[in-house]
Amino acid sequence: MWEEIVWRGLVHVSTNVDELKSLLAGPPITYYCGFDPTAPSLHLGNLVQLLLMRRLQLAGHKPLGLVGGSTGLIGDPRPTAERTLNDAATVAEWVGYLQAQVSKFLGFDGDNAARLVNNLDWTAPLSAIDFLRDIGKHFRVGTMLKKDAVSARLNSDAGISYTEFSYQVLQGMDFLELYRSYDCVLQTGGSDQWGNLTSGTDLIHKAESASAHAIGTPLITNSDGTKFGKSEGNAIWLDPAMTSPYAFYQFWLNTDDSDVIERLKIFTFLTRQQIDELAVAVLAEPFKREAQKKLAWDVTSLVHGEAAAAAAIAAAGALFGQGELSALDDATLESALRELPNTTSPASTPIAQLLVDTGLSPSLGAARRSIAEGGVYVNNERVDDEAAVLEGSVLPSRMAVLRRGKKTLAGVFVE
């Protein structure tokens, strides 16, 4: 198991390797990974953790899915600036959403059934005095200051509040609590969380004289230096209401050649041999994009189900490039447009306004600019008049496909 996750590139840092190796190869252990409700949905960065949890469970180990009802109220220190606090009711609502998402990736049956926990359950009843006496005493300020997340902020001009500074103590306390209640001996998380992970292992060591382990996964980066998990500046969410399965599929399909093999290792359950074969295919026939297609299919069907993945492919096939939109039957076209951002408008609406209504452009000015740049198409016909109206270019089915640039699409239903 250890070799497996190392090969997949899932281990960036960890506690003692030899001990971890034998722990993972031995009888089932209990492990946990936490997710903070700082948004109504998890995103692709969290998916790495979810899939690692799933891999470990498939290997027989027992997962604890923690959603941070209390840590979400505090917020872990980001390298740039202090977070804005969300109110308790909002965070509580998000906890519910995240629990549902986490559940989808874990099995709740059998000997190693997963369990969901919420750190608010043991944090809320704790008094400030008990916290300082029982937990705080184990923490040295010197050590706390040295954590990357803290020192980065201390050295920035944003500084850090006592609230966020305390985050590592809360997360350490979670690990201790889970160690005590569930005999949990391993925590996984992103390598940017390393300081928070070790804060837990250190605390268990001090409070219980026992050793616990942590694995930090690497930060996923694109080979061209841009941020992974963003499309047009927007995060890719796991909630289909926030990122449609179509957009999700497209995101993976557009993966760079130089990144696609690494992505297959991390985000799919393909075997080593299957991935090696795809690596050869990328080198030999890059233009076929077999690896990208397999990646997009596997991840989309894993997250959204095969039906949604198939619908995403059908929509892309219907809309992309082939030109003959009128050759499509109405039902196919309509379901494809429903997958996209869409709007219903009269035929007299200016194209520029439709770009704004569908979210393809942020403002009318930007929409006109796009048209002037020759980047706007209706039903694959370039629009060259900024004042153009939808009238005349509507398909007989009273629908129109709006496109900005090569691949940003939206649907228009004519009323």
Next chain:
RNA sequence: GGCAAGUUACCCAAGCGGCCAAAGGGAUCUGACUGUAAAUCAGACGUUUUCAACUUCGGGGGUUCGAAUCCCUCACUUGCCA
């Protein structure tokens, strides 16, 4: 609590009374080239009813014909002192 410096558009950052809708870089978007790729080149990048008007330079108030630029005040950040 005292003193000092700072808060500029998505991010970094120049500007220090009119020539400022605000230099430069990054990010982003569009076009060309392509494989719904990368690299490269070109253009765009506050809003709008775009030869012009309107709203922006932490918040509020003031001086001035005129303020991102000067003054007062509040908030926040950083550093030094206590």
